[in-house]
Amino acid sequence: MMDLVIPDKTHDESRQGEALVLEPVTGKNNGRKLYIESYGCAMNFSDSEIVASILSEQGFETTADHNAADVIFINTCSIRENAEQRVRNRLKEFTVSKVKNPGLVVGVLGCMAERLKSKFLEEEKLVDVVVGPDAYRDLPNLIDQVDSGQKAVNVLLSREETYADISPVRLNSNGINAFVSIMRGCDNMCSFCVVPFTRGRERSRDPQSIVAECTDLFNKGYREVTLLGQNVDSYKWNATAESETPNAEASSAETTNFANLLELVALISPELRVRFSTSHPKDITDDVLYTINKYDNICNYIHLPVQSGNSRILEMMNRTYDREWYINRIDAIRRIIPDCAISTDMITGFCSETDEEHNDSVSMMDYVKYDFAYMFKYSERPGTLAAKRYKDDIPEEVKQSRLAQIVAKQQEYSFYRMQARIGKVEKVLIEGYSKKADKDYCGRSDQNAMVIFPVGDNYKPGEYVNVLIERTTSATLIGKVV
Structure with a gap:
């Protein structure tokens, strides 16, 4: 079976969840059992569904018990240091299984693959195969290489791969909610973030394939889809530029933007709820907001990460907006979608952050009164622009103190927002x-x-x-x- 780590919210980090059974494709069974764990963001869980589809086509059966598996994969997250440590500890546990089963294949997928491939393969000898987010089609070949006694690596990033033609195996099989990836990669170079280096350049799926996938889900009984991208507001499909693609005639418009795509999915059925994640303050447009307001089945909820409430820190983070711009977008949401819930991400203790600049983050929370938030103390990630340019100079106890302050503040506003729903x-x-x-x-x-x-x-x-x-x-x- 495949063990899928399911977050309570789509941005929650590195949480382990229940395991779910998946049968191999009818008529195919190669006699081998597969076990997968996923960590990190919703995109990783979506990718695990793609991996499951690719390997089930090769006849892999799945197991809920990693001790019974012939192939174990961990789909990884590099966003936070604690996520990497948890994966490393888990891999060490699997080495015990290799002693009992020398033929066991252990692999790392996803965001940690490219960055830590040499450590995993050579220094720590924890894995047999390392596969990046754009190389999952190569998994059958890579497993064959390991079977022949070699280590196997494919971490090449692609400018074209979107897996649009692969029908994901729905691991979160409540049959009601599903993730649908609409784009891959990221062109934003936030100085604290490794995603552009681990997931490559941004590219969008053609809208026809997205609508077809959502329609198929609805026909199978699903009633909610979450459209996924590192920055959904920058979704863009140009039918002319992509005319060599079989599905290019996705819509009557030559260019499909995110507002257009939202409408196309909403029109599948009023009984299909539509959510999306994640928006970027620099790209979210009034057209998107008016589209949300227009259709009752597009949920009144926007995750709009601010990261800091101070303009100098935002510039150091390379977020490409300032405090005033973010407030402008919040005001637009409140004006166009009055009953919209808003959540955010916030980082405390970024390089050189002063007490006064931290207080700007606190005052931003007072201004917006977020429904909920994901809050973290800054964790330097090797290879990022911040690690190269800035000194991680905020003492750990100061980071922790500032984090505790905004967590307490958010608990206050979460309760405030919840209380406002009583009687509705x-x-x-x-x-x-x-x-x-x-x-x-x-x-x-x-x-x-x-x-x-x-x-x-x-x-x-x-x-x-x-x-x-x-x-x-x-x-x-x-x-x-x-």
């Missing part, structure tokens, strides 16, 4: 039973808040219900179906 009726897509009690269902509201309510006889997972919110915690709305 929320449209909820039922996802399943609550983790705490099988007498309750859970699902997400339009604004991406988790909602808990009693199980009833007249509704079931995959259906929409209206829930009157009666009380709340800082993270959950609680009510009853009306």
Whole structure:
């Protein structure tokens, strides 16, 4: 089986989750068992579904027990240091399995592959195969190389690969929610980030393939799709420029931007909810906001990472916007989509950050009053522009103190936003039973808040219900179906 690490929110980092069973393609079974773990962002989980599809076509059966596996892959994240350490510790655990099963193939996929390939293969001897995010089609050949006694590596980045023709195996098989990758790579060179170096240049999928995938999901009973990209607002497909591609005639417009794509997916059915992640403050346009407002099935929720509330720090981060620009985008969201929930990412203790500059981040939180946030202390990543240009000079205790301050601030505003929903009726897509009690269902509201309510006889997972919110915690709305 494949073990998929599923985050509670699409940007949550390095969390382990449940394992889910996948059968090999009908008529194919090579007698070998596969086990996959994923760490990091939603894009990694989406990539694991692509890997699962490629290898199931080769007849791999899957197992929930890594001790029973013939091939083990970890799909990795390089964004935070603790994620890398967790992967390294996990690989050391798998070396014990190799003692019992000398034929076991252990591999690293994804963002850590290119950057740490020599360490994993040669210095620490933890893995047999290293595969980058653009080389998953080569996995069958690479496994064959390992079987013949060689180490195998393919970390070549591509300017064309989008895996648009591969139908992902849905590992998060509740049959209701699905990730759909609309683009790969990133052209933003944020100084703290390794993604441009590990995932390559930005390229968009043709909209026809995206709409076809979402339509197929809807026809199979899925009722929510999340469109994924490192920066979805820069999605752009030029049909003329891509005319050599079979699916180029994706829309009547010569160029399809993100607002156009949102509309195309929303028009599949009013019963198909549409979410997306992640937006970039420099690129999110009023056209996108008006499209969200136009269609009831495009969720009123935007993740808009700010990273810092101070313009000097934002310039050092190479975010290409300043404090005033970000506030302008927040004001536009509030004006065009009044009931929109907003979340963010925030980094404390970036290089040379002063107390006053940190206070600008705190005041940004006071201005926006985010529904929730992902908050981190700065972690220098080797190879990034920040590591080359700036000294990581903020003491660890100062970073931690500043982080604690913004975490406490966010808890205050999360509870404030939740309290404001009491007495309102929320449209909820039922996802399943609550983790705490099988007498309750859970699902997400339009604004991406988790909602808990009693199980009833007249509704079931995959259906929409209206829930009157009666009380709340800082993270959950609680009510009853009306």
